[in-house]
Amino acid sequence: MATHTPAPVQSNPEIGARIVTGEVTTNYHDLGDGPPLLLLHGSGPGVSAWANWRLPMPYLTEHHRVIAPDLAGFGYSQVPGGWEYSRATWLQQIVDLLDALGLERVCVVGNSFGGSMALALAISHPERVDRLVLMGSVGVPFEITEGLDAVWGYEPSLETMGHLIRDVFAYDGSLATDDLVRMRYEASLRPGAQEAFSAMFPAPRQRWVDAMAHDESDLRAIPHPTLLIHGRDDKVIPLSTTLTLLQWIEDSQAHIFGRCGHWTQIEHTEAFSKLVVDFLA
Numbered sequence: 001m002a003t004h005t006p007a008p009v010q011s012n013p014e015i016g017a018r019i020v021t022g023e024v025t026t027n028y029h030d031l032g033d034g035p036p037l038l039l040l041h042g043s044g045p046g047v048s049a050w051a052n053w054r055l056p057m058p059y060l061t062e063h064h065r066v067i068a069p070d071l072a073g074f075g076y077s078q079v080p081g082g083w084e085y086s087r088a089t090w091l092q093q094i095v096d097l098l099d100a101l102g103l104e105r106v107c108v109v110g111n112s113f114g115g116s117m118a119l120a121l122a123i124s125h126p127e128r129v130d131r132l133v134l135m136g137s138v139g140v141p142f143e144i145t146e147g148l149d150a151v152w153g154y155e156p157s158l159e160t161m162g163h164l165i166r167d168v169f170a171y172d173g174s175l176a177t178d179d180l181v182r183m184r185y186e187a188s189l190r191p192g193a194q195e196a197f198s199a200m201f202p203a204p205r206q207r208w209v210d211a212m213a214h215d216e217s218d219l220r221a222i223p224h225p226t227l228l229i230h231g232r233d234d235k236v237i238p239l240s241t242t243l244t245l246l247q248w249i250e251d252s253q254a255h256i257f258g259r260c261g262h263w264t265q266i267e268h269t270e271a272f273s274k275l276v277v278d279f280l281a
Helices: 049-053 087-100 113-124 146-152 158-169 178-188 193-200 206-211 216-220 239-248 269-280
Strands: 017-021 024-031 036-040 065-069 106-111 129-135 226-231 252-257
Touching: 017 087, 024 049, 024 087, 036 049, 036 087, 036 113, 049 065, 049 178, 065 087, 087 113, 106 113, 113 129, 113 216, 129 269, 146 158, 158 178, 178 193, 216 239, 226 239, 226 269, 239 252, 252 269
Parallel strands: 036 065, 036 106, 106 129, 129 226, 226 252
Antiparallel strands: 017 024, 024 065
């Protein structure tokens, strides 16, 4: 029987319910009704499931039961001391979460780093996945960009966070309000947050791009219908990754947004949400 703690009544929207998933106590959001949809966030500093998905969630929950966890080391999930961050341990947390919630099969949306984890689930446990949506996804070999190196090499300061959001993540820097920058900066200062973040992707960082990539043969064997979404002007994950996935995943289609950086779900929330809902239907 899974140990489940309901969401507390409090003012921090990033904190949802909590459930024991192996050695990790996972903070997650469970909203809406309908076919289950698992949302896997990216790996930026100060990120959480809520920060990543807060804008499209109201649209998605009109059609789906949305499950959005904080992966280990991010947000408000709790990990034991000495935890090893790796694709294998994150995958185990995801499978343990599905088991704890009694979800045999889900559709999955993976953003960036979360895209590699969505692919890991589809490759290792194909029976647990119905359809895949990958947005600005990691998962194939590429030469690390200056943008991704800056994201993974983040050292906390308000100025650095402002630069990442305005100049690296977004195509239109005006989307990055002072409040958003301060919120993400303060999130990156939570106790233990920077220690966990710096432990995940230490320099030289090309090796972590390589570690999150999947074998071409495994990707070509994916049977699931797959929607690939990317911002044409993405400075973090190059558009070439989606074009490679389009070649390698047999049952795939791609939608490329112009005037869009790495934050498709934020920069084009309504269009992104409609694409996802229509594809999953």
